[in-house]
Amino acid sequence: MPPTSPVGLHRVLAPAGVLPQAAERLDTRRELADDEVRVRVERLNLDAASFRQLEHKHGGDGDKVRAEVLDIIGTRGKMQNPETGSGGMLVGTVEEVGPDSPLGLAVGDRVATLVSLTLTPLVIEDDLASWDGRSEQVPADGYAILFGRSIAARIPDDLAPELSLSVMDVCGAPALTARVVREYVERGGVVSTGSTTRPTVVVIGGAGKSGSLSLAAARDAGAARTIGVVPHAAEAELLSGAGLADEITIADARDPVALSEAVTAAGGPADVTVVCVDVPGCEGGAILSTRDGGTVVFFSMATSFSAAALGAEGLAADVTMLVGNGYVPGHADYALSLLRGHDGVRGLFERRL
Numbered sequence: 001m002p003p004t005s006p007v008g009l010h011r012v013l014a015p016a017g018v019l020p021q022a023a024e025r026l027d028t029r030r031e032l033a034d035d036e037v038r039v040r041v042e043r044l045n046l047d048a049a050s051f052r053q054l055e056h057k058h059g060g061d062g063d064k065v066r067a068e069v070l071d072i073i074g075t076r077g078k079m080q081n082p083e084t085g086s087g088g089m090l091v092g093t094v095e096e097v098g099p100d101s102p103l104g105l106a107v108g109d110r111v112a113t114l115v116s117l118t119l120t121p122l123v124i125e126d127d128l129a130s131w132d133g134r135s136e137q138v139p140a141d142g143y144a145i146l147f148g149r150s151i152a153a154r155i156p157d158d159l160a161p162e163l164s165l166s167v168m169d170v171c172g173a174p175a176l177t178a179r180v181v182r183e184y185v186e187r188g189g190v191v192s193t194g195s196t197t198r199p200t201v202v203v204i205g206g207a208g209k210s211g212s213l214s215l216a217a218a219r220d221a222g223a224a225r226t227i228g229v230v231p232h233a234a235e236a237e238l239l240s241g242a243g244l245a246d247e248i249t250i251a252d253a254r255d256p257v258a259l260s261e262a263v264t265a266a267g268g269p270a271d272v273t274v275v276c277v278d279v280p281g282c283e284g285g286a287i288l289s290t291r292d293g294g295t296v297v298f299f300s301m302a303t304s305f306s307a308a309a310l311g312a313e314g315l316a317a318d319v320t321m322l323v324g325n326g327y328v329p330g331h332a333d334y335a336l337s338l339l340r341g342h343d344g345v346r347g348l349f350e351r352r353l
Helices: 048-057 062-076 161-168 172-187 209-221 233-242 256-265 283-288 305-314 331-341 343-350
Strands: 012-014 037-046 088-097 110-113 122-124 137-146 152-154 200-204 225-230 247-250 270-275 290-298 320-323
Touching: 037 048, 037 161, 048 062, 062 122, 088 137, 088 161, 110 161, 137 161, 161 209, 161 331, 161 343, 172 200, 172 209, 172 270, 172 290, 172 331, 200 209, 209 225, 209 270, 209 331, 209 343, 225 233, 225 256, 233 247, 233 343, 247 256, 256 283, 270 283, 283 290, 283 305, 290 305, 305 320, 331 343
Parallel strands: 200 225, 200 270, 225 247, 270 290, 290 320
Antiparallel strands: 037 088, 037 137, 088 110, 110 152, 122 137
């Protein structure tokens, strides 16, 4: 093994000098550097934007989806959809730990990786034979390599592994939502409710995984009003049953005017808008739905950040826009606590498994 880097530079095969996430190919050899960990993979969780793109490309043909996922992993040494640029995460059991690993893991620990598959060296050894290609969760056998600065969390004993994986896949969204809402409360700025401390929070895609957790987090952090935006009546019914939103509105997030009008009618505009949908073209509507001085958090790999920046400029919208990068200290434990503490969140997750 060549000289190692805690961020995995020694695993980059091409092009030279880039971080693993930007690499075209990674070195997937089994042998570990002193600060690395090898995990025996049990299940992958493809991110929603990536799976949707593959499903659409292949017309729902699961065999073709499976074949392309295998081809991507085999060619690149990692799971990174070439169209969306996104990957997902995995669950597995620690197989070997380098003597200088700082991750605090031991052989036999069942863990979920909290870093993207787009930067994780990955080998699949069973041809994904147990996966039908029709769901985001992928039973698998193989191995993955974690670096010195990777992040992994032990799977809790009280939750099914597939449920834990599903939650941890999106755990950055509720943690960042809670942080942004708490900052509004702490600084006491004038917000849309007329209160000086408590904001109105809109979550676009409120019945989804990251959306439902973000609604729960916003309320937990002190939001005065939560508004969930969903695309159709069936999801509105699900979200209503979950009891996570004060108001629910149905709108196409890709239609900026319709979305902003629906949010306003539901009690907006928002002080904080959280975008949790996995389809492109939602940037303008999110900006229009947010009042001047407000904040938009983009938590979708389908987001075009050039469209967001130029769209806000073109609308003369004085909004702060944040990229949800998937990591906030303590994010996994916080998301799991929301799942345990909110039956509505748990119900929405369990029906998707």
